[in-house]
Amino acid sequence: MNVLLRNWGWPAVCGVLIALLISQVYPQWLGLPARDLSVQAASGANPVSNGPYSYSAAVARAAPAVANIYTSKPATASENPAFRNPTLRDYSDNMPAPARRQSSLGSAVILNPDGYLLTNNHVIAGADQILVALRDGREALATLIGTDPETDLAVLKIDLPDLPAVSISQADEQRIGDVVMAIGNPFGLGQTVTMGIVSATGRNQLGLNTYEDFIQTDAAINQGNSGGALIDAHGNLIGINTAIFSQSGGSQGIGFAIPVKLAVEVMQAIINQGRVIRGWLGVEVQPLTPELAESFGIDIREGIVISGLYREGPAWLAGLLPGDVILRIDGQPSGTGRQAMNQVARANPGQAVTLDILRNGQAMQFKAEVGVRPSFRSQ
Numbered sequence: 001m002n003v004l005l006r007n008w009g010w011p012a013v014c015g016v017l018i019a020l021l022i023s024q025v026y027p028q029w030l031g032l033p034a035r036d037l038s039v040q041a042a043s044g045a046n047p048v049s050n051g052p053y054s055y056s057a058a059v060a061r062a063a064p065a066v067a068n069i070y071t072s073k074p075a076t077a078s079e080n081p082a083f084r085n086p087t088l089r090d091y092s093d094n095m096p097a098p099a100r101r102q103s104s105l106g107s108a109v110i111l112n113p114d115g116y117l118l119t120n121n122h123v124i125a126g127a128d129q130i131l132v133a134l135r136d137g138r139e140a141l142a143t144l145i146g147t148d149p150e151t152d153l154a155v156l157k158i159d160l161p162d163l164p165a166v167s168i169s170q171a172d173e174q175r176i177g178d179v180v181m182a183i184g185n186p187f188g189l190g191q192t193v194t195m196g197i198v199s200a201t202g203r204n205q206l207g208l209n210t211y212e213d214f215i216q217t218d219a220a221i222n223q224g225n226s227g228g229a230l231i232d233a234h235g236n237l238i239g240i241n242t243a244i245f246s247q248s249g250g251s252q253g254i255g256f257a258i259p260v261k262l263a264v265e266v267m268q269a270i271i272n273q274g275r276v277i278r279g280w281l282g283v284e285v286q287p288l289t290p291e292l293a294e295s296f297g298i299d300i301r302e303g304i305v306i307s308g309l310y311r312e313g314p315a316w317l318a319g320l321l322p323g324d325v326i327l328r329i330d331g332q333p334s335g336t337g338r339q340a341m342n343q344v345a346r347a348n349p350g351q352a353v354t355l356d357i358l359r360n361g362q363a364m365q366f367k368a369e370v371g372v373r374p375s376f377r378s379q
Contacts, residue, residue: 058231058232058234059193059231059235062166062167062235062236063135065109065110065164065165066108066183067108067110067132067135068106068133069105069107069124069131069132070103070133071127071130071131072127072128073126073128106119106225106227107185107224107225107226110163114157115158116156117156118154118240119153119154120152121147121148121153124154124156134163135191143156143158146271150210150276151210151211151263151266151276153258153266153267155270166237168264169232169236169237174198175198178197179197179233180233181193181196181231184226184227184228184229184241185224185225185228186222186225187224188224197217198215199253200215201216203216203256212338214242214243214256215239215256218253218254219255221241221243221244225241225255226242228240238257238259239260240257242256242258277349278345278372279344279346279371280345280371281314281370282310282316283313283326285307285337285340286307287304287305288300288301288303297361298325302327302335303327304326304340305325305326306320306322306323306325309322314369315355317368318367318368318369320355324357325359327356329343329353329356330343331354344370349372350369352368352370353367353368353370
């Protein structure tokens with residue numbers, strides 16, 4: 001029996017295994033029905049990119065309206081190398097005033113064929129001469145029409161014929177992932193285009209400006225790009241390049257641009273009124289945290305708490321008190337202090353707004369007449 005198993009056992013086992021393998025892979029060889037392998041097909045057709053292979057048409061459309069800005073101002077004593085020399089500094093009382101001039105550079109965008117340009121306030125701040133150099137080689141000295149430090153914008157005017165003007169995007173809001181390009185004059189190299197995507201929208205609380213609603217992009221933005229154009233894939237202006245987040249001073253793929261809608265509103269206000277007039281209630285607020293809500297004994301999670309009032313300000317005159325929780329302004333929820341500030345800033349001075357508040361757990365309603373926001377930033 002042992003001899004029989006030794007001689008025929010292993011061949012029989014191998015035969016059974018081979019038969020099982022054939023029945024699984026090629027069942028039709030054994031007269032069995034073929035197995036239908038179930039697979040999950042992708043819904044719809046294969047996605048195909050409908051974007052262009054080149055953005056040269058978009059750049060050709062927008063680039064002529066992007067100008068280089070060169071500014072100059074008298075250098076102070078501390079900025080003159082001679083006055084940083086300890087030996088020479090001892091004799092500074094007998095030396096003439098420094099004649100050295102300090103120069104800087106940036107970018108600007110022509111918004112109007114009449115010669116109005118937008119740039120950043122920090123590009124032209126303190127300058128006594130502003131030179132605008134166009135892509136076609138023409139140059140002109142610019143007149144400063146006005147500035148708005150709270151959004152870091154400035155409006156310039158040049159007098160030249162046949163000026164190209166950028167087209168403005170009609171989209172209400174940019175989408176994260178949209179292709180964008182930054183056009184400007186980085187490091188004084190001349191007009192340069194970099195490409196990226198919209199990384200985020202509505203960025204704020206960066207400590208750059210009072211009113212912040214930035215488009216964030218990974219398109220390279222460097223020194224000299226400030227005031228330049230951020231355009232979409234069709235060559236339409238969507239923002240004014242303003243700042244970068246960098247630990248080294250160079251571009252690290254985190255740049256910020258002021259949305260074109262806000263920029264155009266500021267430009268029109270400066271041209272028409274000489275400055276931007278914003279509404280103001282005269283309150284200082286802080287977020288309604290869960291801890292504050294618990295201390296107030298309320299079950300509200302959305303609102304802002306008045307932490308201070310400007311004496312004789314609109315809110316003071318309306319009867320609001322520190323500790324009041326603002327729930328809504330003209331029916332719009334007040335989720336954050338910045339959201340409420342922006343809402344009030346868009347109101348016309350003299351306009352009455354309705355404030356729904358909670359005081360000591362009791363719902364109350366006040367009407368306040370919006371005032372003119374003072375300038376809290378130096379020009």
